[in-house]
Amino acid sequence: LPYHAAAERYDSMKFRKCGNSGLKLPEISLGLWHNFGHNADFTLGRKILRRAFDLGITHFDLANNYGPPYGSAEENFGRIFEKDFKSYRDELLISSKAGWDMWPGPYGNFGSKKYLIASLDQSLKRMGLEYVDIFYHHRPDPETPLEETMGALDQIVRQGKALYVGISQYSAEDTVKAYDILKSMGTPLLIHQPRYSMLDRWVENGLLDAIGEKGVGSIAFSPLEQGMLTDKYLKGIPEDSRAAKDGRYLKAEQISEDKIEMIRKLNDIAKTRDQSLAQMAIAWLLKDPRITSVLVGVSKPEQLDDNVAAIKNTEFGPAEITQIKSIIGA
Ligand code: NDP
Incomplete structure (x- = not known):
């Protein structure tokens, strides 16, 4: 059936200005790192994207090597975009990245101009787009x-x-350098995409201060620690979970007794x-105004409903903050 986006799609989503730019991001964005490769169920992926947009999630985050195999998430996104989202292009923010290994040889990895220019051209072809809204350098290259x-x-x-550019996983120091270089060229650094969750708080050690001072926005990836910050692992490892099914990035042995106790x-x-734990984990990041958006992944449309409802309550009282900090060791 043809897709018609829900008429009420903007009724409840909240948007935040990305740093000092004029661009607004939804408080929840959707990433296609998992569940969109050629190994995944195409119809389910399509349902997830439709559900996301119906909920007011205007931002879809990709990268050259999302899959597996590499490139296949962009390919599948392109197929779905063509069928369902083409007429909504101007309501969407689509991002891609390059910086991790993509093709063999010295020009398919890290941060050379040779790699970035070629990679974005490939990404645009795979997705069937004329431009991406945000293009990132995916990781620092020493x-x-x-x-x-x-x-x-x-x-x-x-x-x-690309309309805007960003960087991912850069240290506070390199972020300021990147910001200054881009500024001198006349291109603003729109956004930083760091890993950030209740269980991985490295950004609190300088990065958030740096982007706050420079007026750069931010989007937090793996906010649920790949699913650990939900109630799903409290009674063992469900068969349909990332830890059971995938094992590339979230391994069953990472879900230790100590972690479960904390969770x-x-x-x-x-x-x-x-709130559900997923909602609280997302709200915990959104309580900081320097976080523009929280970038979740989902394996089912229902998880999106759960996650999006987090935006209803992102306030924490002083007693809650103290209690949570003592549990996570912050
Ligand atoms: P999350 O921490 O949100 O983990 C997502 C996984 O958690 C889902 O696939 C699902 O796994 C589970 N989950 C999500 N919501 C719920 C819920 N409500 N209840 C129960 N389980 C839930 O994020 P990701 O690690 O997937 O990363 C998100 C995005 O961030 C990526 O898609 C990508 O766009 C970006 N990213 C960027 C990186 C970078 O270097 N810049 C690196 C990594 C990610 P399950 O299969 O168990 O259901």
Whole structure:
């Protein structure tokens, strides 16, 4: 059946300005790292994307090597975009990235201009797009001068292949350098995409201060620790979970007794807030105004309903903050 987006799609989603830019991001964005490759169920992926947009999630995050195999998430996204979303292009923010291994040889990895320019051209072809809204350098490259990598991002914007650019996993120090270089070229650094969750708080050690000062936005990836910050692992490892099915990035042995104990305590607090643990974990990040959006993944449309409802309550009282910090060791 043809897709008609829900008329009420903007009724409950909240949007935040991305740093000092004029661009607004939904408080919840959807990433296609898992569940969209050629190994996944295409129809289910299509349902997830439709559900997302119906909920007001206007931002879909991709990268060149999402799959598996590499490139296949962009390919499948392109097929779904063509069928369902083409007429909504101007309501959507689509991002891609390059920086991790993508193709063999020295030009398919890290941060050279050679790699970034070629990779984005490939991504655009796979997705059937003329431009992406945001293009990221996916990780810092210790061997390529930052001027070269930022020069590639600047060129990409000037060519009209991306409207905005961002960086991912850069340290606070390198973020400020990247910001300054881009600024000198006349291209603003729109956004930083760091890993950030209740269980991985490295950004609190300087990065959030740096982006706050510079007026750069941010989008937090793996906010649920790949599913650990939900109630799903409290009674063992369900067969349809990432830890059981995939094992590339979330391994069953990472879900230790200590972690489960901590998650159980957090789950009890979430209940007192009338939230699911997933909702509380998302709200915990959104309580900081320097976080523009929280970037979740989902394996089922229902998980999106759960996660999006987090935006109803992102306030924490002082007693809750103290209690949660003592549990997570913050
Ligand atoms: P999450 O921490 O949100 O984990 C997502 C997984 O958690 C889902 O696939 C699902 O797994 C489970 N889950 C989600 N919601 C619920 C819920 N309500 N109840 C129960 N289980 C739930 O994020 P990801 O690790 O998937 O990362 C999100 C996005 O961030 C990626 O798609 C990508 O766009 C981006 N990213 C960026 C990186 C970078 O280097 N810049 C690196 C990694 C990710 P299950 O299969 O168990 O149901």
